[in-house]
Amino acid sequence: MTGEQMDNLRVVGQSVRKVDAMGMACGLEQYVGDYDVSDALVGYVVPSPYAHARIKKIDASRARAIPGVHAVLTWQDLPRNVHTTAGQGYVEPSPYDSFILDNKVRFVGDRVALVAADTIEIAEQAGRALEIDWEILEPVFDAEKAMLPGAPVIHDEPEAHMPIPVPYDASINMAASASMGAGDLDSVLKSSHLAYSQTYSTHYGQHCPIEPHICLGYLDPRDRVVLVSSTQVPFHARRITAQALGIPVRRIRVIKPRIGGGFGAKQEVLLEQAVAALVLATRRKILIKLSRTEEFLSRTRHPIKVSLNGGFNADGTINGIRMRVLSNTGAYGSHALTVMCNCGSKVLPLYRMRAVAFDAKAVYTNLPVGGAYRGYGATQAAFAMEVFMDEVAEKLGIDPLELRRRNHILPGESSPVFAALGEGKPGVEQRIGSSGMARCLTLGAQAIDWDGKRGKPGDGAVRRGIGMCALMQGSSIPEIDMASVSMKLNDDGSFNLACGATDLGTGSDTVLAQIAAEVLGVTVDDVIVTSSDTDLTPFDVGAYASSTTYLSGEAARRAAVDIGEQIKAVAAAMLGPGVDPSKLVLEDKQVKAPDGRSVPLGDVAMRSLYQDNQHQIASIASAISKKSPPPFAAHFAEVLVDTETGQVTVVKYVAAVDCGTAINPKLAEGQVEGAVLNGISYALTEEYLFDDKGRMRNAGFADYKIFSTADQPELQTILVPTWEDTGPYGAKSVSEICINGPCPAISNAIYDAVGVRLRDTPFTPPKVLAAIRSKGR
Amino acid sequence: MRISTTINGVAHTFECEPGATLLEVLRSLGYKSVKQGCDHEGTCGACTVLLDGEAVLSCITPAPRAAGHRITTVEALGDPSHPHPLQEAFVDAGAVQCGYCTPGMILAASALLDKVPSPTRAQIAEALSGNLCRCTGYVKIFDAVENAAAAMHGRQHHDR
Numbered sequence: 001m002t003g004e005q006m007d008n009l010r011v012v013g014q015s016v017r018k019v020d021a022m023g024m025a026c027g028l029e030q031y032v033g034d035y036d037v038s039d040a041l042v043g044y045v046v047p048s049p050y051a052h053a054r055i056k057k058i059d060a061s062r063a064r065a066i067p068g069v070h071a072v073l074t075w076q077d078l079p080r081n082v083h084t085t086a087g088q089g090y091v092e093p094s095p096y097d098s099f100i101l102d103n104k105v106r107f108v109g110d111r112v113a114l115v116a117a118d119t120i121e122i123a124e125q126a127g128r129a130l131e132i133d134w135e136i137l138e139p140v141f142d143a144e145k146a147m148l149p150g151a152p153v154i155h156d157e158p159e160a161h162m163p164i165p166v167p168y169d170a171s172i173n174m175a176a177s178a179s180m181g182a183g184d185l186d187s188v189l190k191s192s193h194l195a196y197s198q199t200y201s202t203h204y205g206q207h208c209p210i211e212p213h214i215c216l217g218y219l220d221p222r223d224r225v226v227l228v229s230s231t232q233v234p235f236h237a238r239r240i241t242a243q244a245l246g247i248p249v250r251r252i253r254v255i256k257p258r259i260g261g262g263f264g265a266k267q268e269v270l271l272e273q274a275v276a277a278l279v280l281a282t283r284r285k286i287l288i289k290l291s292r293t294e295e296f297l298s299r300t301r302h303p304i305k306v307s308l309n310g311g312f313n314a315d316g317t318i319n320g321i322r323m324r325v326l327s328n329t330g331a332y333g334s335h336a337l338t339v340m341c342n343c344g345s346k347v348l349p350l351y352r353m354r355a356v357a358f359d360a361k362a363v364y365t366n367l368p369v370g371g372a373y374r375g376y377g378a379t380q381a382a383f384a385m386e387v388f389m390d391e392v393a394e395k396l397g398i399d400p401l402e403l404r405r406r407n408h409i410l411p412g413e414s415s416p417v418f419a420a421l422g423e424g425k426p427g428v429e430q431r432i433g434s435s436g437m438a439r440c441l442t443l444g445a446q447a448i449d450w451d452g453k454r455g456k457p458g459d460g461a462v463r464r465g466i467g468m469c470a471l472m473q474g475s476s477i478p479e480i481d482m483a484s485v486s487m488k489l490n491d492d493g494s495f496n497l498a499c500g501a502t503d504l505g506t507g508s509d510t511v512l513a514q515i516a517a518e519v520l521g522v523t524v525d526d527v528i529v530t531s532s533d534t535d536l537t538p539f540d541v542g543a544y545a546s547s548t549t550y551l552s553g554e555a556a557r558r559a560a561v562d563i564g565e566q567i568k569a570v571a572a573a574m575l576g577p578g579v580d581p582s583k584l585v586l587e588d589k590q591v592k593a594p595d596g597r598s599v600p601l602g603d604v605a606m607r608s609l610y611q612d613n614q615h616q617i618a619s620i621a622s623a624i625s626k627k628s629p630p631p632f633a634a635h636f637a638e639v640l641v642d643t644e645t646g647q648v649t650v651v652k653y654v655a656a657v658d659c660g661t662a663i664n665p666k667l668a669e670g671q672v673e674g675a676v677l678n679g680i681s682y683a684l685t686e687e688y689l690f691d692d693k694g695r696m697r698n699a700g701f702a703d704y705k706i707f708s709t710a711d712q713p714e715l716q717t718i719l720v721p722t723w724e725d726t727g728p729y730g731a732k733s734v735s736e737i738c739i740n741g742p743c744p745a746i747s748n749a750i751y752d753a754v755g756v757r758l759r760d761t762p763f764t765p766p767k768v769l770a771a772i773r774s775k776g777r
Numbered sequence: 778m779r780i781s782t783t784i785n786g787v788a789h790t791f792e793c794e795p796g797a798t799l800l801e802v803l804r805s806l807g808y809k810s811v812k813q814g815c816d817h818e819g820t821c822g823a824c825t826v827l828l829d830g831e832a833v834l835s836c837i838t839p840a841p842r843a844a845g846h847r848i849t850t851v852e853a854l855g856d857p858s859h860p861h862p863l864q865e866a867f868v869d870a871g872a873v874q875c876g877y878c879t880p881g882m883i884l885a886a887s888a889l890l891d892k893v894p895s896p897t898r899a900q901i902a903e904a905l906s907g908n909l910c911r912c913t914g915y916v917k918i919f920d921a922v923e924n925a926a927a928a929m930h931g932r933q934h935h936d937r
Contacts, residue, residue: 017868024876025864025883027810027851034809208911210814210823210877260812260877261911292815505875505912666871666917673914674874701820701909710906712915 005723005730006661011518012729015666018510019529020258020503029258032214032230033289040216041070043271043278043288044123046113046130047297048105051139051366051694052152055103055132060113063126068118071281072126075101078277079246082159086334086371087233087240087267089480089541093424095168095175095333097160100244100273106154106331107366108695109297116278116286139366139694143305143328146173146363154331154364164424166337175329176337176362180344182416183355188320192311196392200308200384200759202743204688205301207373208706211260212295217275218285220253225276228255232266232502233542238534244273245280252276256532259504263678264372266504267544268299268334296699299371300688302339302362303328306384316398316406320355323348323381327362330369336362338423339370342377345427347385349415349630350472351407356417366694372544374675375739378473379682386469386744387759390751400748401445404470404634408437428478430627434732436658436720437470440634443718444468444656448636457753461644465753468636469744474628475724475733476547481625483552484538485559487516488618489567491609493589493601494526497559500540501552503531506735507667508548512556514663515728519560520567521586522601538620546631546733549663551623553728558621566617567591570608571599629724631732633657635676635741639749646769648750650680650713655741657717660724660732672717672738679742681707687762782843784808785853799835799843800824803850810851810880811835814909822908825881826850832888834907851880854887863887866925867918874912882908886922895926 006013023029060072078100086094101111113130117123138152145151155170162168167177189195215229225247231237234254242249259266271288278286290298305326311319325343329336344358373379393400409415411432419429445451448466457463485499497516503509513527520526530537540552564586571591572581584591590598608617638652655672662668685705689697698704723730747758756771781790784806793802803811803826814821819837826835827849828842855861860868863883873879882905889896889904896904901922910918 015871018871018873021868021873021876022857022860022864024873024879025851025867026854026856026860027808027880028857029876030809031812031877033813038805208909209875210821210909210911211812211875212814259875260814261875263911292821505877507874670871670874670913670917673916674912675914677914678911700818701815702818706909706911708906708909709902709915709918712902712919715914715916717916 009518009729011514011524012663013661015664016510016514016524018507018667019513019524020509031211031258031260032216032228035216035228037216037287040285040287041116041118041282042120042123043275043286044115044117044120044127045111045274046115046127048108048110048112050105050134050136051108052137053105054135054137056135057133059131062131063129066122066126066129068122069115069126070284071116071278073101073114073277073281075103081244081246083240083244084334085269087236087269087542090239091163093164093337094335095160095162097155097333100277107368108693109368110331114274114278116282116284141365141367141694143326143363143365146365154366166424173364174361175333175364176340177360178337178341179359180420181357182420183320185320185322185355185357188355189309189311192319193314194312194395196395197309198388198391198759199305200387201305202303202380202383202761204303204368205373205682205686206296207263207265209261209263209265212290212292213266213271213298214289215271215275216287217279219279219283224251224253225279226253226255227272227275228257229272230259230266231256232262232504232544234502234532234534235500235539236542237269237272240269241272241276245276254534256502262504262543263374264376264544265299267372267542270298292701293699296696296704297368299334300368301373302370304343304380306343306381308384308388310388310392312392312396314396316396316403318351318353318407320353321348322357325360328365328367328370329362330365330367332369333362333364334369334371336370339377341421341423343381345417345421346378346473347381348417350409350470352409352413358421368696374736376736379740382469382471382740383743383761387747390467390748391757401441401450401468405441408470411435423477423480428627433629433726434660434722434724435632436722437632439720440632440656440658441470443720444634444636444654447654447716447718448638448652450636453638454752461642463641463643463753465641465749465751466636466638467745467748467752468634469741469748471633471635471737471740472630473546473733473737474630475550475727476625476628477545478625478628481541481545481547481551482622483540483555484620484622485512485552485555486538486618486620487559487563488616489563489605491602491605493605494528496528496530497556498530498537499552499556500532500537501548502543504543506543506548506671507664508543508552510667511549511553511663515553515556516560518729519557520564522589526589546736549731550727550733551625553663553731554623555621557728558623559619562619562621563617566619567601567604570604574599574607627726629726629732631657631659631734631737633737633741635745637742637745637749639746639753641750641753641768643754643772646765646772648684648746648763648768650746652714653680654716654718655738656720657734657738658720658722659734660722660727661730662719663729663731665719668719668734669717671734673715675738676715676742677707677712679739683742683746683761684763687764778841780841780844782846782848784848785850793840795841797840799838799840802840803835808850808852812877812880822885823878823881825884825908827884827888830888830891832885851883854883862928863925866921866928870917870921870924872913872917872921878908878910882910882918890926890929894930
């Protein structure tokens with residue numbers, strides 16, 4: 001299908017070295033903490049000890065008097081500009097319910113005050129020296145109870161509002177609500193051979209980038225605030241910091257150096273406004289770096305309850321499905337609406353159906369704040385949908401693989417969900433262009449030996465099972481996301497490529513260089529990438545929504561095409577009269593004419609810079625997305641379940657993925673493998689444990705277990721190439737989709753092994769054992 | 778207190794608080810490849826360095842412990858012009874994503890290969906189990922260590 005299009009490619013489709021990898025392997029690449037911080041003050045956020053309390057009075061005079069303390073800021077010292085910390089495009093589809101500091105705290109770990117001091121010990125001492133008259137308020141920790149009449153109101157401040165016209169009611173702790181429908185679902189359910197309902201729930205999780213959030217700030221000689229930040233969204237960080245502090249955007253520069261992982265946690269404007277406030281208060285260099293403990297209380301994955309109600313024919317045809325979503329957004333509504341909407345928009349369109357209904361609410365509680373996390377709602381809802389499908393397959397006596405085959409959406413087909421569900425507004429209608437779903441199902445099933453292994457648990461204490469699931473995601477947010485790239489030609493025929501796109505370890509600098517190199521007939525070494533600096537690189541929404549390869553890659557392709565045309569025009573003049581620039585091709589670092597003559601790119605550069613009609617050959621191009629083509633995947637898990645301990649071990653995991661063209665197959669595999677292992681770890685061991693006061697009891701790697709090499713199962717990635725016409729060189733996204741598979745695939749495998757349904761994540765030994773024992777009774 | 782040690786082959790004498798960790802001292806001396814990812818509790822491995830060739834967690838190693846010993850950070854293994862086979866292998870295998878765990882991971886692997894030139898997967902898993910990576914799923918890290926082991930034996934690189 002794609003052979004022909006791929007045949008002519010020389011750089012795209014090659015696993016070239018990641019451009020920054022050698023510097024990283026030699027310890028030379030710079031992360032925020034590696035800047036010169038020897039003269040920086042330590043910035044510190046004093047955490048709330050209470051889940052819900054009002055600061056009736058706060059006196060910082062004792063704290064300020066401590067030697068080595070340079071500033072203590074309380075809510076009284078800062079402008080009260082309501083904003084969201086969600087690093088989204090403007091106007092953000094997240095409630096404006098945050099202040100840099102407030103006179104109220106809403107979860108344990110919320111912000112009480114900001115301190116700048118010589119050392120962290122002095123800063124913590126200053127925090128303890130604050131004299132605060134607290135009014136302790138009743139907390140609410142249960143999302144279902146939070147919306148009952150009489151529940152404590154978490155956002156009772158008058159400023160809290162939704163900046164876009166969607167339902168929001170802080171007086172009942174409702175951070176967002178959305179619904180859509182198509183077709184007559186009730187009658188479809190009534191007339192179906194099988195109507196089945198079930199409820200599933202997912203738990204808190206943290207991204208755990210090995211580099212926690214960190215931001216360095218200082219005033220430059222022109223009195224501008226420079227923020228060197230570990231962020232996925234430098235341009236949103238600049239805009240929201242300006243908004244929160246009430247200073248002009250022009251006074252802020254955000255520099256993104258190398259980032260030690262993000263996974264969505266750093267799609268949050270979390271530290272920038274606090275650092276900037278302390279910089280302005282002290283006129284000193286300020287560094288805030290979160291401890292690992294603090295990182296767990298920064299942003300999390302929204303815990304979500306998903307109820308499904310579906311009608312099916314005896315042959316497995318899905319007639320209709322209703323999805324009800326209840327999302328716990330924690331103390332603030334960051335990404336509340338959009339994560340919740342993604343539950344529907346990135347899951348329901350996977351299957352054809354005559355009728356569909358979606359009804360979702362996001363609720364405030366006095367627990368840690370939800371946010372963007374790889375998968376972004378699809379993780380939570382795909383767990384529900386794909387276990388539901390497994391249950392339905394069993395009830396109908398159909399192989400679960402076959403049930404997917406009969407129902408999954410095909411190229412040329414659409415879903416009413418695409419048009420109905422967007423990000424705070426209607427979505428964008430789209431037809432599926434490319435899909436490798438069918439092939440993913442087939443190749444994945446072969447790799448795991450689906451037919452040979454399924455339904456053979458054995459009879460020992462340790463049972464074996466296999467399970468599967470089908471998945472989709474999107475590629476960018478249609479009609480919202482924008483990316484731009486600029487390029488210029490250097491003396492030797494090399495190029496600078498500047499992008500706002502945010503490589504946070506994903507390899508996007510490399511992918512963009514490959515795309516530009518492909519267009520220009522050069523190698524990746526000839527394309528010098530700079531990302532990202534709000535003073536120097538053009539705008540990009542940033543690294544989220546599976547958009548960088550698809551959208552920023554398209555901007556890179558366009559910028560390269562444009563600069564290529566300029567190069568051809570100069571080369572045509574050099575080749576003499578009568579040469580038609582449109583007949584020239586860029587190849588082997590030269591401009592080649594049909595008659596065999598050629599001009600090296602370096603000669604074109606030297607002429608245009610020094611010799612004749614001098615000008616800088618340069619381009620800038622933007623891309624917006626008209627659609628969000630889904631990548632597709634089929635995942636298969638083989639597990640062992642110890643019936644005496646409840647221990648679940650994944651022994652083999654197969655992920656077959658259609659990401660369109662893999663611009664760099666090794667980097668694409670790396671995205672799959674990383675997402676899968678994070679997903680397995682989330683499914684089996686990662687868990688937030690709270691005490692009855694809302695305090696997280698296990699905020700550290702000693703007690704919050706993420707997988708290491710010792711836990712790693714055999715992971716097999718199968719890239720299934722397709723060609724997406726709207727993407728650069730046929731590419732779609734790959735970064736998020738694969739984190740959605742492990743929860744359902746493992747749950748279904750556990751069922752195959754021991755016949756118990758795990759409908760609440762994570763599948764810890766006590767939970768699995770309890771399920772096995774209750775089945776035995 | 779005053780500590781004399783050798784870092785990457787260079788003799789250093791420095792002043793430190795008795796409670797200072799080796800991590801803090803190394804970073805303040807400019808060895809920025811040594812990263813911090815947990816709260817000085819030795820749970821992430823990003824701060825791994827070699828002490829007389831043994832992988833240690835510098836965030837829980839008191840700085841005075843370095844007195845009279847040889848400390849090696851990843852900067853000493855090689856540079857982009859002359860990379861160590863492990864650095865080369867990590868880059869070629871695609872084992873480097875965000876790169877934050879990479880220096881510690883490479884040093885842990887280096888300590889392993891010094892002792893066990895051709896490790897099994899189980900030996901690699903055990904040797905690197907204290908070095909957390911959230912990006913890669915470890916698949917390509919295993920590949921990289923195996924490829925480096927082969928390269929260091931003068932054998933051909935093998936690709937899975």
